Amino acid sequence: MAKLIYATLTSLDGYLEDREGSFTWAMPDEEVHGYVNELERGIGTYLYGRRLYETMKVWEQIYHQPEQNSVMQEYAEIWHGTDKVVFSATLESVNTERTRLERTFDPEAIRTLKAGSSMDISVGGANLAAHALRAGLVDEIHMFLSPIVVGGGKAMLPPNYATRLELLGQRAFGNGVVHLHYTVSSAG
Numbered sequence: 001m002a003k004l005i006y007a008t009l010t011s012l013d014g015y016l017e018d019r020e021g022s023f024t025w026a027m028p029d030e031e032v033h034g035y036v037n038e039l040e041r042g043i044g045t046y047l048y049g050r051r052l053y054e055t056m057k058v059w060e061q062i063y064h065q066p067e068q069n070s071v072m073q074e075y076a077e078i079w080h081g082t083d084k085v086v087f088s089a090t091l092e093s094v095n096t097e098r099t100r101l102e103r104t105f106d107p108e109a110i111r112t113l114k115a116g117s118s119m120d121i122s123v124g125g126a127n128l129a130a131h132a133l134r135a136g137l138v139d140e141i142h143m144f145l146s147p148i149v150v151g152g153g154k155a156m157l158p159p160n161y162a163t164r165l166e167l168l169g170q171r172a173f174g175n176g177v178v179h180l181h182y183t184v185s186s187a188g
Contacts, residue, residue, distance in 0.1 A: 002117035004047075004110065006129045007039065007142035011150045014157065016126050018150040026146045029175050033071045039142060040078045044119025047110070047132070050088035052125035053099075060096040087128055107135035130158035138184050141165065147176035 009026035010016055017023045028036060048056065059079035062072060084099040094101050102109075105128060114121060114137070123132045132138050143156070165182040172178050 002044070002114045003120045003139035004114055004132060004137050005043070005120055005122050005140045005142060006124075006132065006138050007036075007122060007144075008124070008129075008156055009144045009146060010156045011148050011153075012145050013149045013151065014155055015150050015153040016156050017154040019152045021153070025148050025150070026144075028144070028177070029173075030069070030071050032144065032173050032175065032177050032179075033075065035171070035173070035179065036144070037071065037075050037078060040075065040082075040122075042120050043078075043082055043122045044117055045083040045085060045113065045121045046079075047121060047123040047128060048084060048086050049125030049128035050086065050091045052128075053084070053086040053088075053091075053094070056124075057096050105131045107131075107137060110135070110137050126154050126156060126158075129156075130161070133158060133161055133163075133184075140168070141180075141182045141184060143180045143182075145178045145180065 008016055009023070009028065011018075011025070016026075018025070056079070059076045062076040063080040066073060080097065082098065084094075084096065085102055086094050086099060087102050087105050089103055091101060110132065123129050123138065129138070164185040166185065167180065168183055169181040170179060
């Protein structure tokens with residue numbers, strides 16, 4: 001059975017975006033990006049909310065522009081070759097390859113997807129991840145903590161969400177980013 005993984009870049013105080021909606025402070029350098037690429041190789045399907053999908057679909061363009069640096073091109077190839085499911089009630093259509101649109105998040109459909117997948121599944125976007133976390137679907141969390149405190153914005157974890165985590169691994173990078181890898185005890 002596949003694992004559902006929530007992986008994200010976050011500020012030290014737990015925000016994906018600052019108060020202005022920016023996350024430029026979280027852009028990975030080549031070392032961190034290369035490490036993320038290695039983690040992404042085991043993903044067979046990305047689950048996205050609308051906003052994250054609209055941010056991530058730039059990788060489709062980068063895939064068709066091979067003049068990018070090797071780490072970015074490598075990620076574009078990984079992203080292009082992975083199935084994507086976008087959950088949105090407002091998005092009219094999706095325009096990237098290997099992508100389908102779903103109107104609602106159905107926890108039972110995700111459990112079925114996990115049971116039938118040979119590769120792991122990634123959930124992205126704070127709102128969509130909140131649904132998956134509250135439904136007990138997330139098996140692992142990968143946090144890439146950036147060495148910055150932004151003081152507010154969009155939180156990585158939903159309010160009033162509580163669970164126990166077990167540390168599986170950690171790694172510090174030269175730019176001050178720290179990767180923390182946890183298993184979620186309530187997943188199932």
